[in-house]
Amino acid sequence: MSKYLQKLFALSQQGGKDLWKAVLACTLTNVGLILPMALLVLLLEQLLAPVLGRRGPEMGIAGYVGFSIVFLLLIFLLMYHQYNATFLASYKESANMRINLAEKLRKIPLSFFGKRDLTDLTTTIMGDCAWMETALSHFIPELLGAVLSTSLIGIGLFLMDWKMAVSALWVVPAAFLLSAGTRPWIDKMERKQRGKILEASGGIQECIENIQDIKANNQTEEYLYGLSGKLVGVEAITVKLEVLNGMLVTASQMVLKVGMATTVLCGAVLLSRQQIDFMVFLIFMIAATRIYHPLIGSLNNLSAVFSTMLRVERLRSIEEQPVQTGTEEAAYQGYDIVFDHVGFAYNPDEPVLRDVSFQARQGQVTALVGPSGGGKSTAARLAARFWDINKGRITIGGVDVSTVDPESLLKNFSVVFQDVVLFNNTIMENIRLGRKNATDQEVMAAAEAAQCTEFINRLPKGYQTVIGENGSVLSGGERQRLSIARALLKDAPIILLDEATASLDVENESMVQGAISNLVRNKTVLIIAHRMRTVAKADRIVVLKDGIVAEQGSPEELFERGGIYRHMTLLQNESQNWTL
Numbered sequence: 001m002s003k004y005l006q007k008l009f010a011l012s013q014q015g016g017k018d019l020w021k022a023v024l025a026c027t028l029t030n031v032g033l034i035l036p037m038a039l040l041v042l043l044l045e046q047l048l049a050p051v052l053g054r055r056g057p058e059m060g061i062a063g064y065v066g067f068s069i070v071f072l073l074l075i076f077l078l079m080y081h082q083y084n085a086t087f088l089a090s091y092k093e094s095a096n097m098r099i100n101l102a103e104k105l106r107k108i109p110l111s112f113f114g115k116r117d118l119t120d121l122t123t124t125i126m127g128d129c130a131w132m133e134t135a136l137s138h139f140i141p142e143l144l145g146a147v148l149s150t151s152l153i154g155i156g157l158f159l160m161d162w163k164m165a166v167s168a169l170w171v172v173p174a175a176f177l178l179s180a181g182t183r184p185w186i187d188k189m190e191r192k193q194r195g196k197i198l199e200a201s202g203g204i205q206e207c208i209e210n211i212q213d214i215k216a217n218n219q220t221e222e223y224l225y226g227l228s229g230k231l232v233g234v235e236a237i238t239v240k241l242e243v244l245n246g247m248l249v250t251a252s253q254m255v256l257k258v259g260m261a262t263t264v265l266c267g268a269v270l271l272s273r274q275q276i277d278f279m280v281f282l283i284f285m286i287a288a289t290r291i292y293h294p295l296i297g298s299l300n301n302l303s304a305v306f307s308t309m310l311r312v313e314r315l316r317s318i319e320e321q322p323v324q325t326g327t328e329e330a331a332y333q334g335y336d337i338v339f340d341h342v343g344f345a346y347n348p349d350e351p352v353l354r355d356v357s358f359q360a361r362q363g364q365v366t367a368l369v370g371p372s373g374g375g376k377s378t379a380a381r382l383a384a385r386f387w388d389i390n391k392g393r394i395t396i397g398g399v400d401v402s403t404v405d406p407e408s409l410l411k412n413f414s415v416v417f418q419d420v421v422l423f424n425n426t427i428m429e430n431i432r433l434g435r436k437n438a439t440d441q442e443v444m445a446a447a448e449a450a451q452c453t454e455f456i457n458r459l460p461k462g463y464q465t466v467i468g469e470n471g472s473v474l475s476g477g478e479r480q481r482l483s484i485a486r487a488l489l490k491d492a493p494i495i496l497l498d499e500a501t502a503s504l505d506v507e508n509e510s511m512v513q514g515a516i517s518n519l520v521r522n523k524t525v526l527i528i529a530h531r532m533r534t535v536a537k538a539d540r541i542v543v544l545k546d547g548i549v550a551e552q553g554s555p556e557e558l559f560e561r562g563g564i565y566r567h568m569t570l571l572q573n574e575s576q577n578w579t580l
């Protein structure tokens with residue numbers, strides 16, 4: 001059974017076992033709660049014995065008080081055990097679930113993140129895991145515990161009198177069928193609600209991220225109007241869903257309550273025909289007050305368990321993503337990067353690289369240039385196995401990158417992208433991200449080489465200044481130099497520079513260029529640049545156009561040849577003289 005639960009709710013092996021234990025604990029508690037009823041039946045039998053004209057049990061007050069205390073203690077222990085079995089185990093499992101998810105996300109290829117809405121992903125990781133916590137501690141064990149305990153008590157009632165048992169229990173499958181039968185309808189609405197919630201949260205996030213542009217374009221009112229429409233949409237569908245859910249749960253609970261009436265009616269008929277004993281009638285009346293109680297709560301839980309299944313589906317869609325694997329101990333012979341007839345597409349049938357072959361040698365600077373959309377950034381990222389290629393081979397020092405574990409492969413890369421990512425932490429820690437165990441002195445030396453010292457000294461707390469979300473207190477050039485300092489500290493044998501100086505002014509650009517010269521010494525350098533003058537001193541130029549290598553050679557050779565490189569260089573020389 002624990003295996004079945006593990007599979008059904010996408011749990012770990014231990015999680016499946018713990019859930020089964022929690023179900024049994026809930027079942028035991030429900031059965032335990034019947035004990036005081038049994039004592040009550042005994043007492044009634046004793047009190048009614050003279051009326052019924054037969055000998056009843058003979059127990060003194062002390063006996064009843066003694067049993068009451070024992071039962072109370074037993075129920076307390078059962079509840080305490082149930083608490084431990086459900087809550088502690090569910091927190092452990094949901095913590096594992098989050099860790100496993102994070103582990104999985106580490107290993108999933110980046111193509112997954114491109115296809116998936118990031119708001120949806122965040123909601124799944126945060127919201128669905130939190131929901132699973134409640135599902136494992138409440139909905140699932142309480143529902144299954146109620147079903148099991150009712151079945152056990154039902155067997156006892158059937159053995160006592162099957163006609164009375166049918167009259168008391170027929171409502172149970174009827175109520176559950178009503179709930180389950182209407183589920184596809186609710187599921188459809190819940191999916192719709194999820195879509196609306198994601199739309200609204202995406203809108204809020206977008207608004208916060210782009211507030212400057214929205215204001216600068218006088219679009220605040222328009223934007224907020226659109227956003228408020230999305231929020232109203234969420235409210236409308238949530239209210240509709242709640243009303244519908246409430247109606248169906250209440251209807252199912254009403255069906256359950258009909259069971260009480262049919263038990264009384266059936267009992268009265270059987271009593272009048274002297275087909276049952278009065279005490280049996282009484283037992284069924286008392287049992288009826290007890291057996292419906294956990295089930296009424298369970299009908300609420302049933303609805304929540306169905307919602308859980310939708311969330312499990314979403315969690316499973318992440319869990320089942322294929323991961324990038326490979327060896328952690330590759331034997332690189334040097335760090336030449338070789339693209340050998342490489343083909344790649346983000347989306348099937350839309351090739352970005354069709355047949356790309358070139359070599360970036362260790363100790364040299366290789367520049368990828370070409371028209372926008374030609375696949376330069378894609379090629380550079382493929383070398384670091386951000387995605388897996390569809391055709392051909394990429395090797396580093398003779399080792400096929402597709403055979404290397406992506407995290408271990410990335411240890412060989414220092415990456416400086418135009419979109420620098422900084423964290424809301426001190427300057428010191430932001431640089432130290434390059435090498436976790438670097439000393440303060442090493443961090444400072446890297447900052448010095450990356451020409452950061454001058455602006456860091458100007459900051460109120462120097463290296464200990466917290467730089468805000470994504471370095472909001474720094475200028476573009478300063479942020480870029482920090483990321484170069486980070487790359488210098490990492491001191492990896494391969495450097496990827498993507499548009500690193502494109503958005504800088506002349507003063508900043510020359511400082512960043514200086515920092516880059518320190519970074520690239522004796523490394524394999526793959527640089528992507530739009531501005532031809534930044535790569536005029538490169539050892540080799542590879543021109544990518546429409547997914548193929550249109551030209552390659554030294555800058556002088558290509559200029560001589562008079563192709564795309566020469567055309568781009570001349571065009572950019574001309575554009576430098578433009579004025580407004």
Ligand SMILES: Nc1ncnc2c1ncn2[C@@H]1O[C@H](COP(=O)(O)OP(=O)(O)OP(=O)(O)O)[C@@H](O)[C@H]1O
Nearest residue numbers: 114346347352370371372373374375376377378379
């Ligand atoms: N994550 C992605 N998912 C789908 N398509 C993408 C993705 N990234 C890039 N592309 C597409 O791949 C093509 C090549 O993009 P890439 O960024 O590699 O070109 P590029 O030569 O670096 O362009 P640019 O010089 O403008 O930066 C483009 O058509 C782009 O739209």
